[in-house]
Amino acid sequence: MISLAEVQAFCTAANAASTPQTLMHAVQEITARMGFRYFALVHHIDLLAPDGTGIRLVHYPHEWVEAFEEGRLYASDPIHRASQTTNVGFAWSKVATMITLNARDRAVLAAARIAGLGNGFTIPAHIPGETNGSCSFAMGEGDDMDDAQLPLVQLVGSFAFEAARKIAHAAASPIPAVPQLTERQIECVALVARGKTDWEIARILGVGAETVTQHLKDARDRYGVTKRTMLAIRALFDGAISFADILRR
Amino acid sequence: MVVTGNGIEQALGDRVFRSMFEERKRVFVDLLGWDIPTLAGRYEIDQFDDDEAVYIVITDDSGEHCGSARLLRTDRPHILDTIFPHLCEDGPPAGPAVREITRFCLARRLRARDRLVTRNRLISALVRHALHHGITAYTGVAEWAWFQQILAFGWVCVPLGLPSISDPHSLSAMRIDISPETPRLLRQSGTFEPIHLMDLDRAAA
Numbered sequence: 001m002i003s004l005a006e007v008q009a010f011c012t013a014a015n016a017a018s019t020p021q022t023l024m025h026a027v028q029e030i031t032a033r034m035g036f037r038y039f040a041l042v043h044h045i046d047l048l049a050p051d052g053t054g055i056r057l058v059h060y061p062h063e064w065v066e067a068f069e070e071g072r073l074y075a076s077d078p079i080h081r082a083s084q085t086t087n088v089g090f091a092w093s094k095v096a097t098m099i100t101l102n103a104r105d106r107a108v109l110a111a112a113r114i115a116g117l118g119n120g121f122t123i124p125a126h127i128p129g130e131t132n133g134s135c136s137f138a139m140g141e142g143d144d145m146d147d148a149q150l151p152l153v154q155l156v157g158s159f160a161f162e163a164a165r166k167i168a169h170a171a172a173s174p175i176p177a178v179p180q181l182t183e184r185q186i187e188c189v190a191l192v193a194r195g196k197t198d199w200e201i202a203r204i205l206g207v208g209a210e211t212v213t214q215h216l217k218d219a220r221d222r223y224g225v226t227k228r229t230m231l232a233i234r235a236l237f238d239g240a241i242s243f244a245d246i247l248r249r
Numbered sequence: 250m251v252v253t254g255n256g257i258e259q260a261l262g263d264r265v266f267r268s269m270f271e272e273r274k275r276v277f278v279d280l281l282g283w284d285i286p287t288l289a290g291r292y293e294i295d296q297f298d299d300d301e302a303v304y305i306v307i308t309d310d311s312g313e314h315c316g317s318a319r320l321l322r323t324d325r326p327h328i329l330d331t332i333f334p335h336l337c338e339d340g341p342p343a344g345p346a347v348r349e350i351t352r353f354c355l356a357r358r359l360r361a362r363d364r365l366v367t368r369n370r371l372i373s374a375l376v377r378h379a380l381h382h383g384i385t386a387y388t389g390v391a392e393w394a395w396f397q398q399i400l401a402f403g404w405v406c407v408p409l410g411l412p413s414i415s416d417p418h419s420l421s422a423m424r425i426d427i428s429p430e431t432p433r434l435l436r437q438s439g440t441f442e443p444i445h446l447m448d449l450d451r452a453a454a
Contacts (some may be wrong), residue, residue, distance in 0.1 A: 004338045015405055075289055087394040088417045126394075127401045128365070151411035162400045169437055186360065216365075242361035 001146065002033050009176050014163035023167060024057055027160050031059070034138040034153055035146055038117065041164050043133040044080045053131060055164045064115035071108070078105040083124040083134045088153040091145065092120040092138075119145045123157030127165070129178075129238050133163045178238040179222035186235070188215045190245040193232040250253075250312070251374040252443050254304040257294070267308055268314040269354070270294055272409060274356045290397060296353065297321055302311075305378055307370045315359060316367040318375060319352040323388065327351075333390055336422035339411055342388055350375065350389040365448040369442040373435060377444065379427040387425040396421045403438025404431050 010030045017023040031039045041057040058065060068077070082090065082098040090098065095109075120138035128136045135157035139145050181189065184205075191201045198216065202209040216228060223234045252265055260266035270292035275282045277293055288294045303320040321327040323343040328351050330341045353371070355364050379387065391399055393412055400406050405426040413419035435441040 004408070004411065011407055086417065088412070089414050125397065127398065150414050154412055154414055155408050158397055158400060159406075165401065166403065166434075166438065169439075174371070181362075186362070239361040239365050245361065 001149050002030070002152055004152065005079075006030070006033065007152050007159075010156055011159040014159050015166075017163055018128050018167065018170070020057060020164070020167055023160070023163050024059075026163075027057060028059060030156055030160075031137055034137065034149060034156065035139075035143075036120075036153075037140040037143070038120075039136060039137040040138075041133075041160055043131045044077075044083075052212060055129070055161070055168050056165055060138070061116040064112055064117060067111055068117060078108055079120075079122055079136065080132075080134060082121050082124075084132060086124060087126065089121055089123040089150060089157060091147075091150070092122065113141060118143050121145065121150055121153050121157075123154050123161070125158070125161040125165075130165075133161060133165075178240070181219050181235065181240050182215075185215050185219040185222075186240055189210055189219055189232055189235045190241045192216065193226050193236065193241060193246045213247045250307060250308045250310075251370070251377075252306045253378065254306065255439065256300040257298045257350055258300065259303060260298075260302075260304055265306055265308055265312060265314055266304060267292070269317045270298075272314055272317070272356050273352055273354050273375070275357050280357065286331065288399075293352075297326075301325065303348075305371065305374050307367050307374065314356060315363070316355045316371045317352070318347050318350050318354070318371060320378075320387075321349040321351055323347040323349055329388055329390060333420060333422065335410075336390060336420060338411070339409075341409070341422070342386060342424050346383055346385040348379070348384050348387055350387045353389075366442060369440050370444050372404075373432070373442045375425060376404070376431050380429065380431070383425055387427065388422065389425070390420045390422045390429075392420060393417050396423065399423065399425075401438065402440045403434045403436075405434070 010026060013026045014023060017026060027039055027041065028068065038060045040060055041055060043054040043056070052184070078095055078099065078101060079092060082095045085098050095101070118139035118141045120136050122134050124137040125133040137153055137157065187205060188201055191204060196204065198212045199209050201212045216231070220226060220231050222226070223231055225231050225234060236243070251369040254260045254263065254266050274287050274291060274293035277285060277322055278287055285293060298319070301322050304317060305320065307315045308313050312313065323330070324345055324447055329337065330343065334341060350431055355367055356427040359367060375387065378384070394417065396412070402417045407424045407426070412421040432441060
């Protein structure tokens with residue numbers, strides 16, 4: 001059982017870490033202190049795909065890492081999917097109560113057990129405007145997880161993810177400014193996201209259909225996309241429009 | 250624009266702060282359902298809105314309130330030591346160089362993009378205020394989802410107690426360390442927004 005003071009010391013150390021290696025060591029050390037054997041600190045994106053700013057600090061059994069990457073489980077992994085449904089940490093044994101598991105999910109979970117992973121605890125990391133990620137700690141097969149210290153594990157997971165994010169940000173080129181849309185463009189994009197056609201948007205806003213078409217063309221140009229679906233998704237991702245704009249009004 | 254107000258009396262005499270108290274009522278009472286007092290059913294004002302409270306307000310070009318926070322001294326009664334002392338394992342950090350951030354509020358009328366910009370301006374203004382006034386740490390309480398976002402602003406945070414893992418709405422306490430390095434950290438995380446400070450005394454003069 002670790003203490004809050006140890007967690008605080010970890011937060012300070014993680015925060016001061018300027019390279020993935022230093023952070024990796026700090027996380028490795030506290031993982032063992034918390035009684036876990038493995039951890040994975042990842043963005044839920046395909047890390048084999050070229051890009052570069054994704055976070056990936058993994059200490060898992062070899063067999064599992066290979067199976068995971070071969071199956072490209074980044075977004076479809078049941079643990080990752082369950083983590084999209086909550087803000088707080090959850091034990092893997094609860095996953096079946098959080099999402100509907102299909103045959104493939106059950107096969108993934110069984111394969112993880114065969115690779116030597118026991119029960120685990122995952123802390124979601126949802127930052128608006130960024131790819132979802134999570135920090136997971138896992139026991140060895142057959143080891144018992146100490147529920148009493150899970151609140152401490154949640155703190156460690158959050159601070160570890162934030163430290164990794166900081167390192168990834170520092171290595172990446174400065175964050176490009178997100179395109180700015182005009183008020184009118186935002187209104188049009190929000191209506192696109194609600195499934196409206198240009199003609200319908202024109203009726204709703206009381207302007208001509210050509211005007212709407214032009215607003216949406218300008219908005220697509222600002223994002224450098226060619227499809228209205230992509231425009232709506234980009235605007236939603238970076239916060240120009242919110243789910244409330246689409247679902248509530 | 251950033252407007253700073255000192256004490257409730259000065260605040261109540263000024264339009265921008267009155268609209269802040271109105272917005273606080275819309276956010277904390279109407280939206281979040283907090284069980285806190287209102288004045289004339291219109292303003293959210295509690296026992297901590299006194300002569301020592303400091304208000305940091307972000308306004309738009311026309312001087313309308315967009316977002317605000319209230320700073321409380323920690324060497325006298327404040328929220329963490331009065332209402333939530335159990336959230337700190339070793340007692341709330343307190344002293345002349347520590348302020349508590351409370352009533353962090355963004356106007357409900359703002360669209361998602363403007364909320365984000367206002368939020369970043371408010372964070373940047375809080376850091377600037379701390380550096381100008383010799384404040385070395387802020388404290389605060391937040392629900393877990395908000396706690397994670399505060400952490401992601403890029404400044405240095407330390408947890409003061411344990412979160413509840415069964416209730417996502419339960420509160421956690423944190424300390425935020427402020428140093429001359431902090432603006433750079435905010436910039437690195439994309440949180441920093443250039444701001445223009447204005448003291449109400451000077452503005453009125």
